[in-house]
Amino acid sequence: MPAVYLEREDKMIKVNELNVKDILKKLNINPTTVIIARNNELITEDAVLSENDKIKILPVISGG
């Protein structure tokens, strides 16, 4: 199961989905508001993960 780190909430969760698009949908995250990194490299929303992948979801909005 891929691991997802949510920077805004500062928490790590496990998901069943392998498609990044499905993960975002499940977490109710609008893709225009985040960038996604795997091993410190950005990936696009149509990327497909492997079982052991860890990804980070970083909000693009800046407050202030």
Add this chain to the structure above:
Amino acid sequence: MPCKRCKSNPVIQLPNSNIKLCKSCFIKYFERKVLNTIRKYNLINHKENIISALSGGKDSLSLLYLLNKIASKKLDFKLSALLVDEGIKGYRDKTIKTAREFCEKNNIKLHITSYSEVTGKTLDKIKKQFPDTIACSMCGVLRRYLLNKKSRELKANKLATGHNLDDEAQSIMMNQFRHNIALSARLGPITGVKRDKRFVPRIKPFYFLTEKEVATYAFINGLMDEFNECTYCTESNRFVVRDMLNSLEQKYPGTKHSIVASFLEVLPLLKEKYKNQKINSCKICSEPASSEVCNACNLLQRIRQ
């Protein structure tokens, strides 16, 4: 699917399109777009003194990084940075550290000014004094005032800000919702309804790039700050408008670009309409004002009471 141009791994799917780009193709795309904006709207001319407003967040860091890259290479202009410290504990103190380190590393002169310097109080204190006033409205007045005053004192030809397409679309919509069209006449890639020595024109080189594109550029160049939100940001209705536009964008891709493109079509008419509007000089500080006393001095008087 690999990068459309070179078959490497893509880092982004461009907004409102099917094109995906890899790291190096995206950097080229991004920088070309900024240079085109600078040229098309005449944002920076040869030998000008450009001051880049710096907060330490990803937008302003990316802007300073890019301007520094082209200041010596593609265009020939003088560059320094200006930071306004509002005095917001747990927020600005962190980004100031990032800003300082960046300028030191890249050998860029950094000017710092603060709300305490002019009001004797930090924004945190001012907010305590006026708990019922939205922090952002006081903050905005003071920041605009200080940025203009300081950059004029530093003899800047232009003040560059990291405003992106999302910011502009939000401002346009907010002015619509509040029937503040005279304020919209001051938006655009370069501000100012007409030339006025008291105003340092503001330029927005990221005008046609979305927040997501700027974040992508920042990340690739190691400029993405840790997620950090101003304590008071939930008070502002800008953030309501931002979320609304982002949901619209998700449902109808291209919404934000269309708002800005439509606005640019009517902007010349707005400027024409408001060009004869008289701008007073504040009788206290001589900064530009819409009435006898400028908004900043009004606020300053209340703060000092």
